[in-house]
Amino acid sequence: MSNTTDGICVLTLAGEIDHHTGVELRQALDVPDGVRPRIVVDLGRVTFMDSSGINIFIAAHHATSEAGGWLRLAAPTASVMRTLQIVGVDTVIDCRETLTRALSN
Numbered sequence: 001m002s003n004t005t006d007g008i009c010v011l012t013l014a015g016e017i018d019h020h021t022g023v024e025l026r027q028a029l030d031v032p033d034g035v036r037p038r039i040v041v042d043l044g045r046v047t048f049m050d051s052s053g054i055n056i057f058i059a060a061h062h063a064t065s066e067a068g069g070w071l072r073l074a075a076p077t078a079s080v081m082r083t084l085q086i087v088g089v090d091t092v093i094d095c096r097e098t099l100t101r102a103l104s105n
Helices: 022-028 051-066 078-087 099-103
Strands: 002-005 008-017 038-049 070-074 094-096
Touching (some): 008 051, 022 051, 038 051, 038 078, 038 099, 051 070, 051 078, 070 099
Parallel strands (some): 008 038, 038 070, 070 094
16 A cells, blocks of 8 residues: 655555565556655565565665665564564665654654
8 A cells, every 4th residue: 555645655565575475566666757756665564574575675775766765664573674684674774663753854
């Protein structure tokens, strides 16, 4: 599910992020030409994420940065945060404890 709050696209995910769901996520994170994207991905209801999700988020981070915008990950569950930390994504992509914090400067 996607909505916009104060010009920030909020993408709310639930369930698993893996090679079966990755195509939809990649499409949802596509950056249109000429847009300066500000995207928050709410991970509060994601129960599992494999390397497919990691790769999609890294690619989306690069695309949003190149377009002059940003990507933030919000409210990752403990298991998802552990995955992000193991591969070091939390040091590359801004990860915030709550959706509210991710929406603030």
